[in-house]
Amino acid sequence: MSHLDVEDVSLAYRRPLSNEQFLALENVSLGVERGELVTVVGPSGCGKSSLLMLIAALLHPTSGSIRLSGREVKAPGSDRAMVFQDFALLPWRNVLSNVELGMELKGVTPAERRAAAQRYIAMVGLRDFERHFPHQLSGGMRQRVGIARALSVEPEVLLMDEPFGALDAQIRALMAVELLRIWERDRKTIVFITHDIDEAVYLADRVIVMSASPGRIIETIRVDLPRPRDLDVRNTPEFAAYRHQIWGLLEEQVRSTLNWPAVAS
Amino acid sequence: MASRRLVVGSLSVVVFLALWQIVGSTNLIRSDLISYPSEVVATMAKMASTGELGSNAWVSLNEFFVGFVPAVIFGIVAGIALALVRRLRLLLDPLLIAIYQAPIIAFIPILVVWFGVGTTSKIVMVFISAFFPVMINTMTGVAQVAEPWTRAVRSFGANTLQVVSKAILPGSLPAIMAGMRLGVGRAVVVLIAGEMYVSVMGIGRLVQVYSSAARASEIVVLVVVISTFGFACVSFLRWLENRIGPWRQELEQ
Numbered sequence: 001m002s003h004l005d006v007e008d009v010s011l012a013y014r015r016p017l018s019n020e021q022f023l024a025l026e027n028v029s030l031g032v033e034r035g036e037l038v039t040v041v042g043p044s045g046c047g048k049s050s051l052l053m054l055i056a057a058l059l060h061p062t063s064g065s066i067r068l069s070g071r072e073v074k075a076p077g078s079d080r081a082m083v084f085q086d087f088a089l090l091p092w093r094n095v096l097s098n099v100e101l102g103m104e105l106k107g108v109t110p111a112e113r114r115a116a117a118q119r120y121i122a123m124v125g126l127r128d129f130e131r132h133f134p135h136q137l138s139g140g141m142r143q144r145v146g147i148a149r150a151l152s153v154e155p156e157v158l159l160m161d162e163p164f165g166a167l168d169a170q171i172r173a174l175m176a177v178e179l180l181r182i183w184e185r186d187r188k189t190i191v192f193i194t195h196d197i198d199e200a201v202y203l204a205d206r207v208i209v210m211s212a213s214p215g216r217i218i219e220t221i222r223v224d225l226p227r228p229r230d231l232d233v234r235n236t237p238e239f240a241a242y243r244h245q246i247w248g249l250l251e252e253q254v255r256s257t258l259n260w261p262a263v264a265s
Numbered sequence: 266m267a268s269r270r271l272v273v274g275s276l277s278v279v280v281f282l283a284l285w286q287i288v289g290s291t292n293l294i295r296s297d298l299i300s301y302p303s304e305v306v307a308t309m310a311k312m313a314s315t316g317e318l319g320s321n322a323w324v325s326l327n328e329f330f331v332g333f334v335p336a337v338i339f340g341i342v343a344g345i346a347l348a349l350v351r352r353l354r355l356l357l358d359p360l361l362i363a364i365y366q367a368p369i370i371a372f373i374p375i376l377v378v379w380f381g382v383g384t385t386s387k388i389v390m391v392f393i394s395a396f397f398p399v400m401i402n403t404m405t406g407v408a409q410v411a412e413p414w415t416r417a418v419r420s421f422g423a424n425t426l427q428v429v430s431k432a433i434l435p436g437s438l439p440a441i442m443a444g445m446r447l448g449v450g451r452a453v454v455v456l457i458a459g460e461m462y463v464s465v466m467g468i469g470r471l472v473q474v475y476s477s478a479a480r481a482s483e484i485v486v487l488v489v490v491i492s493t494f495g496f497a498c499v500s501f502l503r504w505l506e507n508r509i510g511p512w513r514q515e516l517e518q
Contacts, residue, residue: 088417091512
């Protein structure tokens with residue numbers, strides 16, 4: 001039994017207009033060990049975000065089950081904290097009170113949550129922006145608020161749904177460095193969804209490669225690059241080999257979603 | 266630029282007051298019909314010093330706030346409930362829209378029959394006038410609450426009440442405030458009309474009394490008092506809106 005167990009999970013739903021059954025995920029099984037950083041890559045629309053929503057219990061599986069530390073997850077809770085691609089900050093709250101949101105819902109006392117919020121805001125490097133509102137911050141800063149908010153409830157698992165997908169390439173690379181720096185401190189269990197292969201390899205202990213719709217796991221690749229990693233690791237031959245291997249697996253899947261045949265060479 | 270606009274804008278007001286003063290005080294047009302500014306000011310001072318203005322304004326203010334505050338509270342609760350519970354909305358929407366569209370002034374006589382000539386009927390009139398715009402705007406506001414806000418709150422395990430208090434209510438507050446501003450305008454009109462129709466005391470009652478006596482200056486004083494009150498309420502709500510809602514800029518971008 002792993003820390004987080006996804007057991008034979010399928011997700012089907014009816015499309016609103018055509019009312020036809022749509023299979024988003026098919027027989028997905030995945031075990032994540034405590035302290036492991038797992039990334040999930042796949043073509044868009046492969047249901048990788050749905051997988052994360054299922055773990056968060058914001059969606060419920062059609063069949064199969066999800067267990068965290070042996071207990072089946074049935075409802076959202078602060079043992080799993082999410083970081084969203086669109087940040088999902090509350091625009092009427094400043095940085096401090098956005099970070100406090102999760103702790104408020106968890107029932108942490110005002111004094112404790114103020115202190116904890118300040119600690120996590122400092123950790124993501126936003127100490128001077130506590131009183132700023134989301135619309136006064138850049139995208140990268142907003143997502144650091146999202147990360148601080150998620151960490152502040154001290155979850156067992158951090159669920160990150162393409163968290164850097166809305167950021168431009170340079171910021172994105174630096175955010176990944178930042179995430180590893182934070183993760184190295186307490187090695188929280190992380191499930192990280194992305195469609196960026198470099199990001200997936202750079203961060204991961206293990207990369208899960210998913211097929212085009214319906215989403216299935218087609219390969220699990222262990223990344224044996226030394227830690228702590230800096231950005232230069234992306235220029236090593238080992239990194240290139242992982243990149244090549246994953247792109248090989250994904251290319252066919254992406255082509256199938258686009259109905260493009262492989263180019264004859 | 267802003268100060269220049271203020272100067273140019275107040276120019277028309279100053280010119281208007283000056284012309285009115287000249288035309289009225291020289292009896293170019295009969296001053297008992299149109300009065301003139303200096304006489305209006307004198308009349309206002311007289312009405313204030315006898316306590317006539319204060320005691321009647323107090324009655325009207327009471328009627329207004331006793332009707333308005335519950336209208337806002339019930340309007341918000343009803344608006345959120347209707348927005349969230351689809352079946353309730355399907356059931357009640359046609360009825361509520363019909364009542365909202367109906368001119369409340371037409372109901373004044375029957376409300377007086379039901380609730381008497383005193384303050385109760387006026388309180389009910391204010392309540393009805395303000396309730397519907399607040400409720401309808403709250404519904405609109407809830408519909409505009411962005412999905413990421415509720416998703417964020419739900420992801421931390423919030424129950425329905427917490428989703429409402431942490432995401433839906435603050436997220437629809439700007440629309441609710443707009444509904445309150447609309448409600449102030451309607452409630453003031455209906456309150457004055459109701460008092461003019463039949464009442465014991467109140468600003469509308471004074472309007473009615475001085476109209477039958479064809480006393481222009483007193484009526485102008487009362488109109489100034491009424492519009493000052495409405496203007497103050499709306500300005501206060503706008504100020505409040507700007508204080509709580511700088512985040513709306515982000516959504517408008």
